Amino acid sequence: MRLFPAFARAVLLGVATGAAGAAMAIAPAPGGTITEGPKAMVAAANPQAVEAGLAVLRRGGNAADAAVAIQAALGLVEPQSSGLGGGAFMLWYDAKSHTVTAYDGREFAPAGATPDMFLAPSGQPMSRAEAMLSGRSAGVPGAIAMLYLAQKDHGRLAWRGLFGDAERLADDGFLVGPRLQGMVEGHAPQARAPDVIAYFRDEKGRPIKAGERLKNPAYARTLRLIARQGPDAILKGKIAQDIVDRIHQGPIPGSMTLQDLAAYQAHSAAALCAPYRNYAVCGPNPPSGGVAVLEGLGLLQRTDIASRGPADAQGWYEISQAERLMYADDLRYNADPAFVKVPTAGLLSSGYLDERAKLIGPVAGAPPQAGDPPGAPNPGPDHTQEPGGTSSFVVVDRWGNVVAMTTTVESIFGDGRMVDGFFLNNQLTDFSFAPTDPDGRPAANAVAPRKRPRSSMAPTIILDREGRFVAGIGSPGGLAIPSFVLKGIVGALDWNLSMQQAVALPNLVAFGPAYISEPEKFAPGVVDGLKARGVNLVTNPFVEDSGLHGIIVRGGRLQGGADPRREGVALGCCGD
Ligand code: GLU
Numbered sequence: 001m002r003l004f005p006a007f008a009r010a011v012l013l014g015v016a017t018g019a020a021g022a023a024m025a026i027a028p029a030p031g032g033t034i035t036e037g038p039k040a041m042v043a044a045a046n047p048q049a050v051e052a053g054l055a056v057l058r059r060g061g062n063a064a065d066a067a068v069a070i071q072a073a074l075g076l077v078e079p080q081s082s083g084l085g086g087g088a089f090m091l092w093y094d095a096k097s098h099t100v101t102a103y104d105g106r107e108f109a110p111a112g113a114t115p116d117m118f119l120a121p122s123g124q125p126m127s128r129a130e131a132m133l134s135g136r137s138a139g140v141p142g143a144i145a146m147l148y149l150a151q152k153d154h155g156r157l158a159w160r161g162l163f164g165d166a167e168r169l170a171d172d173g174f175l176v177g178p179r180l181q182g183m184v185e186g187h188a189p190q191a192r193a194p195d196v197i198a199y200f201r202d203e204k205g206r207p208i209k210a211g212e213r214l215k216n217p218a219y220a221r222t223l224r225l226i227a228r229q230g231p232d233a234i235l236k237g238k239i240a241q242d243i244v245d246r247i248h249q250g251p252i253p254g255s256m257t258l259q260d261l262a263a264y265q266a267h268s269a270a271a272l273c274a275p276y277r278n279y280a281v282c283g284p285n286p287p288s289g290g291v292a293v294l295e296g297l298g299l300l301q302r303t304d305i306a307s308r309g310p311a312d313a314q315g316w317y318e319i320s321q322a323e324r325l326m327y328a329d330d331l332r333y334n335a336d337p338a339f340v341k342v343p344t345a346g347l348l349s350s351g352y353l354d355e356r357a358k359l360i361g362p363v364a365g366a367p368p369q370a371g372d373p374p375g376a377p378n379p380g381p382d383h384t385q386e387p388g389g390t391s392s393f394v395v396v397d398r399w400g401n402v403v404a405m406t407t408t409v410e411s412i413f414g415d416g417r418m419v420d421g422f423f424l425n426n427q428l429t430d431f432s433f434a435p436t437d438p439d440g441r442p443a444a445n446a447v448a449p450r451k452r453p454r455s456s457m458a459p460t461i462i463l464d465r466e467g468r469f470v471a472g473i474g475s476p477g478g479l480a481i482p483s484f485v486l487k488g489i490v491g492a493l494d495w496n497l498s499m500q501q502a503v504a505l506p507n508l509v510a511f512g513p514a515y516i517s518e519p520e521k522f523a524p525g526v527v528d529g530l531k532a533r534g535v536n537l538v539t540n541p542f543v544e545d546s547g548l549h550g551i552i553v554r555g556g557r558l559q560g561g562a563d564p565r566r567e568g569v570a571l572g573c574c575g576d
Contacts, residue, residue: 033400033468033553033556034396034400034553034556034557034558035556035557036555036556036557037557037558037572038558038572038573038574038575039398039558039572039573039574039575040054040057040395040396040397040398040558040572040573040574040575041394041395041396041551041558041560041570041571041572041573042054042057042066042070042393042394042395042570042571042573043393043394043395043549043550043551043560043561043562043568043569043570043571044070044074044391044393044394044549044562044568044569045074045078045081045391045392045393045547045549045562045566045567045568046073046074046077046078046177046567046568047567047568047569048073048077048169048174048175049070049073049074049077049078049393050070050568050569050570050571051073051165051571052069052070052072052073052165052166052169053066053067053069053070053073053393053395054066054571054573055069055165056068056069056157056162057395057397057398057573057574058573058574059157060156060157061155061156061157061162061397062154062155062156062397062398062399062401063092063154063395063396063397063401063402063403064092064150064151064153064154064155064156064401064403065151065155065156065157065162066395066397066403067090067147067150067151067393067395067403067405068147068151068155068159068162068163069162069163069165069166070393070395071083071088071143071144071147071405071407072162072163072165072166072167072223072226073165073166073169074391074393074407075166075219075422076166076169076170076174076216076219077169077174077175077177077180078177078179078180078391079180079409079413079422079423080179080180080183080389080409080412080413081389081390081391081407081408081409081476081547082143082389082390082391082407082408082409083143083409083414083422083423084141084143084144084219084222084226084234084422085138085141085234085243085409085414085419085422085423085424085425086107086141086142086143086407086408086409086410086414086423086425086427087105087106087107087139087141087142087143087146087407087408087425087427088103088105088106088142088143088146088147088405088406088407088408088457089102089103089104089105089106089284089288089290089405089406089455089457089458089459090102090103090105090146090147090150090284090403090404090405090406090407090459091103091271091282091283091284091402091403091404091405091459091460091461091472092150092153092154092401092402092403093282093401093402093403093404093461093463093469093472094154094401095399095400095401095402095469096399098463098466098467098468099270099467100270100271100273100282100461100463101153101268101269101270101271102268102269102270102271102272102282102283102284102285102288102290103146103149103150103266103267103268103284104142104146104266104267104268104269104284104285104288104452105142105143105144105145105146105147105266106139106142106287106288106427106452106453106455107138107139107140107141107142107425107427107428107452107453108139108140108142108260108264108450108451108452109139109140109428109431109447109448109449109450109451109452109453110139110140110254110255110256110257110260110449110450111255111257111259111260111263111449111450112255112256112257112260112449113136113255113428113447113448113449113451114447114449115435115436115442115446115447115448116435116447117136117447118131118136118428118429118431118433118447119433119434119435125433125434126433128429129189130251130252131426131429131433132189132190132410132411132415132416132426132429133189133190133193133251133415133416133426134251134252134253134254134415135246135247135248135249135250135251135252135253135254135256135415135417136252136253136254136255136428137254137410137415137425137426137427137428137429138243138247138254138256138414138415138417138424138425138426138427138428139425139427139428139452139453140235140256140260140261140263140264141234141235141243141264141424141425142264142266143407144226144230144231144233144234145231145235145264145265145266146266148230148231148266149266149268150268150403153268154401159227159230160227160228161227162227163223163224163226163227166219166223167220167223167224167227170215170216170217170219170220170223170421171215171217171220172213172215173213173214173215174213174214174216175211175212175213176208176209176210176211176212176213176214177210177567178210178567179566179567180208180210181207181208181209181210183389183412183413184196184200184201184207184208185207186412188411188412188413189416190411190412190413190414190415190416191412191413193413193415193416193417194416195416195417195418195423196413196416196418198418199216199418200214216421217421218420218421219420219421219422220421221420221421222234222239222420222421222422225239231264234261234420235261235262235264236258236261236262239419239420240258240261240262241258242419242420243256243261243419243424244256244257244258244261246417246418246419246424247417247424249417260450263450269285271283271284271285271290271461272284272285272290272291272294272344273463274294274297274298274348276294276297276298276301276462276489276493277301277306277493277494278464278465279462279463279464279465279470279493280462280463280464280465280467281293281294281297281460281461281462281489282460282461282462282463283458283459283460283461284457284458284459285337285344286334286335286336286337286342286344286454287334287335287336287337287342287445287452287453287454287455288455288456288457288458289330289334289455289456289457289458289481289482289485290458290460291330291334291342291344291347291348292326292327292329292330292334292456292458292482293326293458293460293482293485293486293489294348295325295326295329295330295347295348295353296322296323296325296326296482296483296486297486297489298348298353298357299321299322299325299326299353299356299357299360300318300319300322300486300490301353302353302354302357302360303318303322303357303360304318305318305319305490305494306494308494308495309495310491310495310497310505310523311523311524311525311526312526312529313525313526313528313529313530313532313533314529314533315490315495316508316522316526316529316530316535317364317529317530317533317535318360319483319486319487319490319508319510320364320508320510320515320530320535321359321360321364321510322357322360322486323482323483323486323508323509323510323511324364324367324368324510324511324512325356325359325360325368325371326482327479327482327510327511327512328367328368328369328370328371329347329370329371329373330456330482331370332370332379332444333347333370333373333376333377333379333444334444334445334454335379335444335445335451335454336451336452336453336454338451338452339448339451340377340379340444341375341377342444343373343374343375343376343377345374345375346373346374346375346376347373349373349374351374352371352373352374355371356371362533363533363534364533364534364535365534366513367512367513377444378441379441379442379443379444389408389409389410389411389412389413389414389476389544390406390407390408390409390410390457390476390477390478390481390544390547391406391407391408391476391547392404392405392406392407392457392459392474392475392476392547392548392549393405393407393474393549393568394459394472394473394474394549394550394551394560396469396472396551396558397574398574398575400469402461402469402472402551403472404459404460404461404472404473404474405459405474406457406458406459406474406475406476406481408425408427408455408457408476409423409424409425409426409427410425410426410427410429410430411426411429414426414427427453428447428453429453430445430453430454430455431445431446431447431451431453431454432444432445432446432447435447456477456478456479456480456481456482457474457481458474458475458481458482458485459472459473459474460472460473460474460485460489462489462493468553469553470493470552470553471489471492471493471499471550471551471552471553472550472551473485473488473489473492473499473503473548473549473550473551474548474549474550475488475546475547475548475549475563476544476546476547477543477544477545477546477547478543478544479509479511480507480509480511480516480543480544480546483507483508483509483510483511484507484509484546484548485548487502487505487507487508488502488503488505488548488550488561489502490502491503491505492550492552498554498559498561499550499551499552499554499559499560499561499570500559500560500561500562500570501561502548502550502561503546503548503549503550503561503562503563503564504561504563504564505521506518506519506521506522507545507546508537509543510535514538514540515530515535515536515537515538516537516538516539516540516543517537517538517539518539519537519539545563545565545566546563546565547563547565547566547568548561548563549561549562549563549568549570550570551570558572560572
């Protein structure tokens with residue numbers, strides 16, 4: 001059997017293959033060639049964005065082209081989640097070379113950022129609301145620079161022709177969805193920010209309602225500039241100046257300069273891939289949540305999860321314990337690898353995963369501590385907090401190329417500050433608010449100039465042993481993202497559910513002492529079975545819902561899934 005590139009890279013990383021070998025006989029890979037039905041598909045969080053992506057695919061664009069159109073539309077119709085002022089991680093699966101490339105469009109901190117910038121004068125961390133709404137929370141936006149790089153590498157159509165649908169929606173008015181209405185009327189501190197009020201409410205203070213149309217001519221103008229100039233349209237010139245000016249206003253002005261914006265660079269690299277049973281699972285590199293998902297899967301591979309099912313408490317118990325172990329490590333070690341040593345290979349190494357998986361006993365104990373993987377530095381515990389607003393989509397084109405992208409302004413409407421029709425992100429609140437632990441050891445995810453904050457975002461692409469595309473999946477959810485993605489992968493690959501069933505499975509986020517979940521959604525007996533194993537499920541309205549979108553190849557057909565907790569769809573096109 002040919003050692004395809006993803007496996008080759010996994011082996012280079014020293015990632016476990018032994019247990020994968022043991023499991024190899026169990027699951028036949030469902031992936032491969034699409035022989036029936038639609039040849040292309042988009043699964044995303046809003047029908048208007050899906051339509052913009054499909055329109056590009058219909059006129060001969062590929063997945064990289066469609067991703068640009070989808071982001072342009074999402075930034076308009078779902079401004080609470082992602083946009084021109086935010087950042088993203090994206091995977092590109094190349095059908096010809098069978099390789100997965102990871103694109104990093106994560107925001108970075110301005111040169112003037114300091115490790116103590118989220119500490120109040122008392123020396124204690126600021127409240128999250130205060131930090132989010134401050135001018136200090138915005139990082140230099142990277143989503144458009146990243147898309148430009150990826151589209152230049154792989155696109156088929158001209159960049160300037162990819163914005164037409166979003167531009168028309170902005171000029172003529174887009175359809176407001178129930179989720180956006182809910183955010184405008186919701187409890188997020190941004191809902192009371194002046195720019196949010198000015199955009200979404202009339203002179204009498206009446207908020208826009210679902211089903212109404214909202215115009216954003218400034219957004220259309222910005223898109224026209226981006227179409228002509230690429231990311232320079234927002235990283236240089238008048239819009240860059242507008243960004244700097246808005247950030248320098250109160251409350252608590254930030255330090256971003258024109259030089260910071262002009263210095264932004266998106267990156268690409270081989271994706272981080274590891275074997276899971278007879279698949280290769282690929283995610284973005286640190287500081288993304290890709291390594292957490294791969295560690296979670298590595299731990300689950302060492303359980304009997306594949307012989308379980310959604311109605312079996314033991315299966316959910318195993319998922320919950322793998323999550324706790326994965327989070328303990330991710331929060332300790334994951335950060336911008338340009339600034340700190342992230343022990344990625346150690347965390348995914350066979351020996352480490354073997355030992356760590358042994359901590360999954362018959363009954364849940366106290367929350368686990370971070371482990372000591374090979375190559376680990378000794379950073380202090382960290383005080384990163386991370387709720388938010390984000391979006392995730394998957395595109396398959398008629399040539400079999402795939403994009404999986406997770407994109408964010410961090411919290412609902414980012415920092416609540418609007419410039420030229422789009423909201424600025426508050427991504428820097430993804431740094432640890434406290435720079436050190438009480439002993440003075442620096443946190444891996446402490447703020448530093450031009451550093452990228454840790455992310456939980458984990459768009460994921462799964463291949464079979466021949467390097468053929470099996471599935472793509474991703475979700476918003478802040479810290480819960482790796483749990484949501486794990487659940488979706490286990491549901492689709494191990495429990496053989498349809499992608500739609502897999503994304504709809506109950507959520508269970510096991511983090512520290514808490515098991516945050518949707519108890520009412522489990523099959524009879526699961527909640528009690530978990531309780532008997534020391535796992536007491538609680539609901540927590542402050543944890544963001546999942547918004548999983550995925551596409552899988554099953555029996556030669558593309559099969560999509562859109563999370564019923566949001567308002568997205570998965571639609572096919574082209575070639576039936
Ligand atoms: N800012 C978060 C991250 O980058 C995402 C927030 C969310 O999913 O809502 O991990």
